[in-house]
Amino acid sequence: MGQIVYLKKCDIFRIKNMLRDQNDTIAAIATPLGEAGISVIRVSGVRAIEITDSVFKGKASLRGALSHSIHFGRIADPIAGLIDEVLVSVFKKPHSYTGEDVVEISCHGSHYVTAKILETVIGKGARMADPGEFTQRAFLRGKLDLMQAEAVADLIHSKTALAHRASIEQLNGSLSISIHAIRQKLIDLCSLLELELDFAEEGIELTDHKRVESFFDETITDLEILINSYKYGRIIRDGVKAVLAGAPNVGKSSLLNILLKQNRAIVSDVPGTTRDVIEEAILIEGIAFRLADTAGLRKTSDLVEQEGVRRSRNQISGADLVLLLIDSSEIITADGLDIILDVVQRFSDKVLIVLNKVDIMHPEFSLNSFEACERISISCISGQGIDLLTKKMMQQVISNCDPTSSSVQIQSERHRDLLKKTLTSVIAARSTLLENLSGEFIAVDLRAALNYLGDIIGITTPEDVLHNIFSKFCIGK
Amino acid sequence: MGQIVYLKKCDIFRIKNMLRDQNDTIAAIATPLGEAGISVIRVSGVRAIEITDSVFKGKASLRGALSHSIHFGRIADPIAGLIDEVLVSVFKKPHSYTGEDVVEISCHGSHYVTAKILETVIGKGARMADPGEFTQRAFLRGKLDLMQAEAVADLIHSKTALAHRASIEQLNGSLSISIHAIRQKLIDLCSLLELELDFAEEGIELTDHKRVESFFDETITDLEILINSYKYGRIIRDGVKAVLAGAPNVGKSSLLNILLKQNRAIVSDVPGTTRDVIEEAILIEGIAFRLADTAGLRKTSDLVEQEGVRRSRNQISGADLVLLLIDSSEIITADGLDIILDVVQRFSDKVLIVLNKVDIMHPEFSLNSFEACERISISCISGQGIDLLTKKMMQQVISNCDPTSSSVQIQSERHRDLLKKTLTSVIAARSTLLENLSGEFIAVDLRAALNYLGDIIGITTPEDVLHNIFSKFCIGK
Numbered sequence: 001m002g003q004i005v006y007l008k009k010c011d012i013f014r015i016k017n018m019l020r021d022q023n024d025t026i027a028a029i030a031t032p033l034g035e036a037g038i039s040v041i042r043v044s045g046v047r048a049i050e051i052t053d054s055v056f057k058g059k060a061s062l063r064g065a066l067s068h069s070i071h072f073g074r075i076a077d078p079i080a081g082l083i084d085e086v087l088v089s090v091f092k093k094p095h096s097y098t099g100e101d102v103v104e105i106s107c108h109g110s111h112y113v114t115a116k117i118l119e120t121v122i123g124k125g126a127r128m129a130d131p132g133e134f135t136q137r138a139f140l141r142g143k144l145d146l147m148q149a150e151a152v153a154d155l156i157h158s159k160t161a162l163a164h165r166a167s168i169e170q171l172n173g174s175l176s177i178s179i180h181a182i183r184q185k186l187i188d189l190c191s192l193l194e195l196e197l198d199f200a201e202e203g204i205e206l207t208d209h210k211r212v213e214s215f216f217d218e219t220i221t222d223l224e225i226l227i228n229s230y231k232y233g234r235i236i237r238d239g240v241k242a243v244l245a246g247a248p249n250v251g252k253s254s255l256l257n258i259l260l261k262q263n264r265a266i267v268s269d270v271p272g273t274t275r276d277v278i279e280e281a282i283l284i285e286g287i288a289f290r291l292a293d294t295a296g297l298r299k300t301s302d303l304v305e306q307e308g309v310r311r312s313r314n315q316i317s318g319a320d321l322v323l324l325l326i327d328s329s330e331i332i333t334a335d336g337l338d339i340i341l342d343v344v345q346r347f348s349d350k351v352l353i354v355l356n357k358v359d360i361m362h363p364e365f366s367l368n369s370f371e372a373c374e375r376i377s378i379s380c381i382s383g384q385g386i387d388l389l390t391k392k393m394m395q396q397v398i399s400n401c402d403p404t405s406s407s408v409q410i411q412s413e414r415h416r417d418l419l420k421k422t423l424t425s426v427i428a429a430r431s432t433l434l435e436n437l438s439g440e441f442i443a444v445d446l447r448a449a450l451n452y453l454g455d456i457i458g459i460t461t462p463e464d465v466l467h468n469i470f471s472k473f474c475i476g477k
Numbered sequence: 478m479g480q481i482v483y484l485k486k487c488d489i490f491r492i493k494n495m496l497r498d499q500n501d502t503i504a505a506i507a508t509p510l511g512e513a514g515i516s517v518i519r520v521s522g523v524r525a526i527e528i529t530d531s532v533f534k535g536k537a538s539l540r541g542a543l544s545h546s547i548h549f550g551r552i553a554d555p556i557a558g559l560i561d562e563v564l565v566s567v568f569k570k571p572h573s574y575t576g577e578d579v580v581e582i583s584c585h586g587s588h589y590v591t592a593k594i595l596e597t598v599i600g601k602g603a604r605m606a607d608p609g610e611f612t613q614r615a616f617l618r619g620k621l622d623l624m625q626a627e628a629v630a631d632l633i634h635s636k637t638a639l640a641h642r643a644s645i646e647q648l649n650g651s652l653s654i655s656i657h658a659i660r661q662k663l664i665d666l667c668s669l670l671e672l673e674l675d676f677a678e679e680g681i682e683l684t685d686h687k688r689v690e691s692f693f694d695e696t697i698t699d700l701e702i703l704i705n706s707y708k709y710g711r712i713i714r715d716g717v718k719a720v721l722a723g724a725p726n727v728g729k730s731s732l733l734n735i736l737l738k739q740n741r742a743i744v745s746d747v748p749g750t751t752r753d754v755i756e757e758a759i760l761i762e763g764i765a766f767r768l769a770d771t772a773g774l775r776k777t778s779d780l781v782e783q784e785g786v787r788r789s790r791n792q793i794s795g796a797d798l799v800l801l802l803i804d805s806s807e808i809i810t811a812d813g814l815d816i817i818l819d820v821v822q823r824f825s826d827k828v829l830i831v832l833n834k835v836d837i838m839h840p841e842f843s844l845n846s847f848e849a850c851e852r853i854s855i856s857c858i859s860g861q862g863i864d865l866l867t868k869k870m871m872q873q874v875i876s877n878c879d880p881t882s883s884s885v886q887i888q889s890e891r892h893r894d895l896l897k898k899t900l901t902s903v904i905a906a907r908s909t910l911l912e913n914l915s916g917e918f919i920a921v922d923l924r925a926a927l928n929y930l931g932d933i934i935g936i937t938t939p940e941d942v943l944h945n946i947f948s949k950f951c952i953g954k
Contacts, residue, residue, distance in 0.1 A: 031514070110633045110634065112640075155561070164590065477513065
């Protein structure tokens with residue numbers, strides 16, 4: 001028990017130390033860059049109101065402004081003169097995003113004006129914010145826990161309804177609640193075991209070993225469910241990488257086109273997004289399938305073509321799902337069969353065999369060789385089998401992860417890895433219990449588990465890990 | 478005088494009529510599209526607060542909110558559930574951008590979230606705003622005159638300090654003041670002349686013809702100064718199109734590179750802008766020079782090359798400034814000379830002859846043929862003459878327009894054309910006066926002039942012109 005209190009004191013000291021370094025005022029453009037009606041420059045820190053006020057001319061000084069109030073006025077610079085007519089929103093600590101005094105300057109959405117206002121604010125003593133620094137401050141001031149802060153980045157990048165749902169729920173704290181619940185159970189157990197240690201010399205045994213054992217089993221199950229939810233969580237967040245493979249001229253590009261036409265590209269209703277996402281993405285039941293067409297697979301002596309085939313193989317091995325196309329209008333050659341069998345054998349768990357051109361199937365075409373595999377017949381000309389294909393694609397993907405097993409999904413590799421470490425420590429603690437070793441040994445493993453869980457929500461997370469998390473944010477968030 | 482009052486009544490009726498059509502509530506994304514900290518959805522109209530309140534869950538209803546207040550809460554949809562945590566800013570009419578009730582919803586800067594919130598607001602009865610419709614409403618409700626509204630678009634697209642200055646001053650009303658001043662003078666004169674008409678039957682002559690004549694002269698001078706300011710105003714707003722022309726291999730691309738290196742590209746400090754502006758742009762004394770490299774000019778029988786030469790000639794004829802490069806390290810051939818003289822003769826007012834490679838000038842190279850032209854010697858290798866070249870480029874450009882002649886600059890072709898028409902009418906009125914015709918005839922021309930000036934500031938502007946102006950805005954402004 002004493003050990004746990006010590007850890008907490010240590011954390012508070014560490015966070016206070018980080019905050020001391022952060023007493024300067026930061027500023028950044030918070031809206032996307034581009035030309036539009038409005039841009040917003042965000043300023044946060046002890047001098048946020050004072051600095052903005054020094055370049056702002058409105059009806060009254062911002063220093064007397066109430067929290068959550070908006071003020072019309074002008075931003076001017078001693079040299080450049082009038083920069084823009086703006087609206088300034090004032091948020092007073094702790095009732096702001098960061099928990100500090102925050103000012104948001106809403107100006108005309110011009111590159112020049114936006115950059116100039118930021119420059120003016122920096123000139124008056126604000127510092128250019130690092131990526132994610134506003135959210136990092138919100139975390140350090142206790143406005144969000146680490147999982148919620150991470151959810152902000154996921155939310156911004158979410159592109160599908162499912163990805164959005166998962167990140168808004170994480171921001172809302174539903175994952176934090178699960179982690180806190182497991183952590184609290186472990187803390188209670190730890191206390192119990194440490195209490196027992198205090199009385200051990202007197203020969204009193206307080207804990208019921210059977211109860212502790214079943215408690216361990218419960219915790220292990222909880223952790224396993226969360227860890228397993230990552231498979232589905234990752235698919236929700238990042239989508240499925242599906243590769244179209246097969247010999248040349250089997251209809252890979254035709255299939256790509258027909259799939260794209262049937263399942264509207266996920267981002268087509270938001271103009272301007274296609275430049276930074278993979279363009280060939282389709283939605284099947286809310287999951288983004290990122291389709292990659294590949295060079296035809298065949299044995300060849302042509303060096304350039306060999307390189308193409310090599311790349312196709314790389315694509316296949318990195319894929320979540322492989323649609324292996326076979327042209328059923330022709331008899332498969334021995335070479336062709338070799339290639340197909342090679343792919344099927346090496347990647348059997350993610351290959352879906354797609355027999356194309358079944359409307360003109362060769363009378364002697366034989367399916368004998370692929371009996372053991374999941375397969376489906378289609379025709380890109382008649383459209384036959386395409387609906388069924390998308391259903392099979394979805395089935396293949398979720399067959400490895402049960403979406404219904406957990407109400408929340410882990411979406412981050414960091415969380416999964418820490419949960420795995422937690423699980424290992426809890427399993428070790430249980431073994432120690434079963435071996436009837438002293439409670440002291442069990443407590444060592446439990447404390448390790450507590451630390452791992454603390455790392456997830458940001459209580460005990462090392463500074464370099466924190467830095468790494470926030471550096472992946474965009475500037476202005 | 479009666480005529481003028483009639484016109485005004487007519488305008489008020491027209492504007493009221495337009496407003497009646499605009500009693501619906503509009504919504505749009507007001508920030509650029511992209512992933513960032515914040516996006517803003519703007520809602521304006523009689524139901525703006527009611528509609529937002531119906532999807533918003535905060536501490537209290539927005540219906541009771543004070544103007545210029547900010548409210549933290551959540552936007553939720555009956556089907557999608559929680560969409561985001563947001564800040565809602567409330568502006569009550571008439572103290573808003575449009576003069577109507579306005580709500581700005583500030584959410585996480587995610588494509589998905591932003592589009593979803595807009596969708597939810599539209600689902601509750603708002604209509605997707607047309608391009609520029611918020612500013613159009615601001616104009617119709619008298620928050621801005623038409624010149625100021627047009628300045629908003631220019632401000633958003635401004636890329637240099639000078640362009641920004643001109644548009645912020647126009648937004649600030651300095652051009653409107655000039656136009657209003659001229660208009661007021663004409664209205665006063667019109668009243669005077671019409672008053673005289675009323676007393677004409679009694680043989681009383683109220684106006685001093687000499688005074689009226691000198692008044693006309695003043696107004697004509699004022700109009701001419703404004704019209705002439707367009708040349709410089711256009712250069713400020715759109716920059717200068719400078720074409721690098723000459724025979725193949727005279728050093729056009731070397732010159733382009735050296736100019737780009739010396740005069741930092743104007744947009745390099747604003748990331749993300751290069752995709753929609755011409756990339757080879759340099760700043761000289763605050764003016765953007767958009768440099769276009771061209772295919773070498775020479776007589777050729779090659780069809781593809783002929784097409785290249787044809788395009789070069791098109792570039793030259795559309796340019797504001799032509800840098801005609803000549804390689805001084807070689808003697809010019811007869812064919813080469815023909816081509817140079819052809820360009821010089823046809824575009825003498827905008828050609829600057831640039832003798833390149835003067836560090837290795839051929840001893841027999843002769844400049845006799847170009848004595849009548851402005852010319853400058855440079856070396857792209859040693860850098861000799863480059864500073865002087867940029868000075869000459871600037872001189873050449875401003876030699877046709879005196880930047881100091883007017884404190885304000887007309888930047889829009891529409892304004893220039895209407896000012897020209899105003900000028901023509903005022904000149905006609907003066908002629909009528911000098912011909913000693915009745916004041917009635919003078920008044921006809923003056924009323925035409927007043928209408929043209931009214932069109933500029935939006936008092937008498939036809940609806941289709943208004944529509945055309947605002948349709949060039951971005952959506953959300």
